[in-house]
Amino acid sequence: MITHRARAALLAASLLLTGCGGGAAAIPDHRAAGPAATPAAPGPPTPGAAARTVPRQLPGLGPKTRAAVPAAARQVVVVTGRGPDSPLSEVVLYHRTGTGWQPGPAWPAHNALRGWTDHHLAGDLRSPVGVFGLSDAGGRLPDPGTRLPYDRSSGGFTAPGTGFEGEPLAGSFDYVIAIDYNRKPGTSPLDWTRPLGAGRGGGIWIHVDHGGPTHGCVSIAERHMRELLLALDPARHPVVVMGDRASLAR
Template sequence: MRTTRRPRRLLAAAVLTALAAAPLVSGCVAGGTGVRASKVGDEGPLSTVVSGPAGRAGRSAPEPVRTTPAPPAQLPGLGPKTRSQIPADARQAVLVTGAGPDSPDAKVTFYTRENTAGWRPSGPVWAAHNALRGWTDAHRTGDLRSPIGVFGLTDAGGHLPDPGTELPYDHAPIGFSVSGTGFRGEPLAGSFDYVIAINYNHLPGTSPRDWTRPLGASRGGGIWLHVDHGGPTQGCVSLPQQAMRTLLRTLDPKLHPVVVMGDGAALAR
């Protein structure tokens, strides 16, 4: 008996017809849209992606937002002229802001400078006093005004023993004695318990009591940070005793501390 064999061409056609009729298992698109199932990767589950019309990919993720780093912070209230006077190597600053050009009242804040963040406050705001008649750009002996500017802080001393400062400290119980009364009748005793020389017409590296005057005697001198006695000064800046102790323990000559001082309008120039 002869067996009838289908031609190979007919058999191949039948197989192709069967495959075409079967549903697609992966990557299928029905009715013009399709869904790709979620899968878990190394960074957690991926969101389900809904494709658009057949043959088109779904939406791509939004581009990450690029932000520009903030510039280093500046000492507040200072204008370009004052900022330009601050040495590049200064990392500590005592900011003295007077209430007005003719006012003896001021506030003091201590700042440190970080490489990236810039100037940051490092303590409270202290009430302070400056000279009786306020501030001046051209200080003269006896004018009863405090000099405006940026000055180094390199030397200290006082009637009381060294509280633990890194600055050179001249302990002179007699040399830093003071008596009498101030402009408001307040006692001056104890005002020089702690002092820090402001390098206005002062020779750095010498005691605050040194009377060498690089600019000449007519330009005044002996301008200090010292303990507040409750009233205006003749030219110095006075702070509470605890504030003076804090500054003495914090100021570091390796960080090149400065005082930035003047009335608000002058500092803003």
């Protein structure tokens, strides 16, 4: 029988190889955007401004990508990478309104060290391109009040070791949102089920950023993680659309 402590240790080791365990490793090439202001959580547009500011289509997405967004989705997190091999990206949460898509603030983010891929494999240090559900959350810290199912496990969400430049990864998994890539939706982010097989990786999350590239996840500042957790609503069928700019434009 595997104890809870042993299971947490195995999970941490697995994540280091396949997904979020890389956390936010700093890299001296500081191409990352500077600190962003902390605007209010995104909400509905003000009367009279919608026609001027709300795009009818999600910006930056080409016909193939738009077609992959479920018709029921009323919240879309768009992660736009700077380039196919870049670890730098930007995150915007869009809410669908009666007139179009209301954007929230743009948050600087990191993705995998080597950029993006259409065919993610365990250990390739690339983030998967695609459209995926956002159905479950969790973290080492208490639930901040999200409407997503939230699994708090102080052991399971402990980020071990150091990042690519030797910095500690403590706190990377204080808050996480599971990206439904090669996982079973409706389960804890810690669930090990891999429908595509272990070789296709897994454990791809949105989690707390520590200033550099990840092993496969998307990372944003802790204050923005809290805002995102509070904004996402399962009743609005949230999804993430993620990839480099050129891939998303297809």
